[in-house]
Amino acid sequence: MDILSEHTIDRLEFRKTVRRYPRPIGYNAQRGPHGQTQPVHTCRIFTNRGATGWGFCGANEEAPRRLIGRKVAELFNPASGTVFEAKCLDIALHDLAGNILGQPVWRMLGARGGRSIPIYSGAIYFDDLNPDGAAPGVQALLESCAQDAAAGYAHFKLKIGRGFKYMDRAAGDARDIEVTRLVRQHFPDAKILVDGNDGYDPAGICRYLSAVADCKLYWIEEPFLETEEGLRILREAIKEKSPGTLIADGESRNDRAQEPPGPLGKWQPGHVDELIALGAKGLLDVLLMDVGAMGFTAWRQVLPKVVAAGAQGSPHAWSEPFKTWYAAQLGCGLGAVPIVEGVPGHVDGVDDSGYVLKDGLLTLPDAPGFGLNLR
Ligand SMILES: [Mg+2]
Known part of the structure; x- marks a missing residue:
């Protein structure tokens, strides 16, 4: 001090x-x-x-x-x-x-997670679709996975919910299933995460889950706007169809952003309390508030409460690549972050070569601070 x-x-x-x-x-x-x-x-x-x-x-x-x-x-x-x-x-x-x-930030925070942390690519969007022109098809999505795999990623988060807005409901739901099965087939050892961006309802996501039960999803993120009733339905379906699949939520502020930002940034403290309470009820496994928009210090304060509720955290890191490094520092420092969101790419002028990504594992620099040099 x-x-x-x-x-x-x-x-x-x-x-x-x-x-x-x-x-x-x-x-x-x-x-x-x-x-x-x-x-x-x-x-x-x-x-x-x-x-x-x-x-x-x-x-x-x-x-x-x-x-x-x-x-x-x-x-x-x-x-x-x-x-x-x-x-x-x-x-x-x-x-x-x-x-x-x-001191590296992760050591300052306690080094409870060690120096390495699993990471997934968060950059697999609806690459098969182009709502404004010719659709590239599902091959484009596999190419995106391959590009990220070549950069050291081994796990992928697939966006789902094509039937919410950009495709007919039945055709979109069928495409979500097709894409999930295709990625599983091509990457048999990958953790597959799926993110609905609240584009399903509880019954719809349960139908999807049944159709991909053998894909052994790692987590389902924001399937629908979270309610206790909806999450209970999903939890039951997971127990039956896909044991072990985690439920992740809390990225969206659900049209109730804190303005101006407060101690928990753009999250209303009451909303975060609700998410933690859903964790305590066994309905949410991983909380996802953004590392920037909620805040790094806010995460330091919130994560112990999340853990006390029996859940874990994974700070949302889209959209700047260095937000992944910040989220990883939190995860390695505090523990209780099972995997971090990777944002492939770079920020001009930032030397992030101390962060080593290999076979789906990110190893942090042992350099002081965040170990990022601004040239
Ligand atoms: Mg998301």
């Missing part, structure tokens, strides 16, 4: 860069296409003693600038994270403190 109080925020450097996916990303049940490049905002902190740390931040430079002149120790505690008023620099302060203390 003491050493942090010797550092004062001297200046900030804002930089707009670009994230790039390895291919254009298409549609999910709700929206698309997700494009191939997007601007990304970063902020680097410099202290009066020459230390630096940087991270993903919002486009608003006003809030961070108000923190110039403040002691790092007033804004950040290694044991609990960033104070609320400095939330806009949450990631950068973790990096800075790690750099000052000579």
Whole structure:
């Protein structure tokens, strides 16, 4: 602690860069296409003693600038994270403190998950569909899996819910089944996760589950807008048809975002409490709030409560590739994150070569902070 109080925020450097996916990303049940490049905002902190740390931040430079002149120790505690008023620099302060203390963030958090963590590709969208033109067909989806496998991924999350909006219901449901079976056939050892983006109803997802029962799905994410009744129906179907398949939810704020963002970012605390309560009832296995939009420090506070309820976490990491690294640092630091969402690609100017992805396992750098260099 003491050493942090010797550092004062001297200046900030804002930089707009670009994230790039390895291919254009298409549609999910709700929206698309997700494009191939997007601007990304970063902020680097410099202290009066020459230390630096940087991270993903919002486009608003006003809030961070108000923190110039403040002691790092007033804004950040290694044991609990960033104070609320400095939330806009949450990631950068973790990096800075790690750099000052000579500690990787995952060690600062307790190293309860070790240094490696399973990872899946979160970039397998409706690559067989193009609602605006000629449909590429299911082969395109296999090619996306192969591209990510060549980059070190071994597990895949498939978007399902084609029948919600972009296809006729029956044909879309049938395509979801076809695609799931096809990926299982080509990648027999992969963990297959599926994400409905709330594009099914309980009866529909149970029909889907029956049709892919032999595919041994790893998890079902956001099949429908979560209700206790719906989740009970799904849980029963899982017990019967697909024992071991996890239920993951909490990514969507369900049209009840916290505005302005509070201690749990864009999540209403009451919503997170409801999700944890569903975990305690045995109806949710993995909670998915976003690592950026809920917050890194918020996850440090929430995950122990999730674990106490008997569930686990996996911070949503789409859409910037370095959000995967942040989520993985949380997972390795706190444990109780069974797998992290991989966002294939890179952010221009970011050297993330310390993160090693091989055979579906991500190994984190042992370097201080997040171990990411901004060139
Ligand atoms: Mg999702």
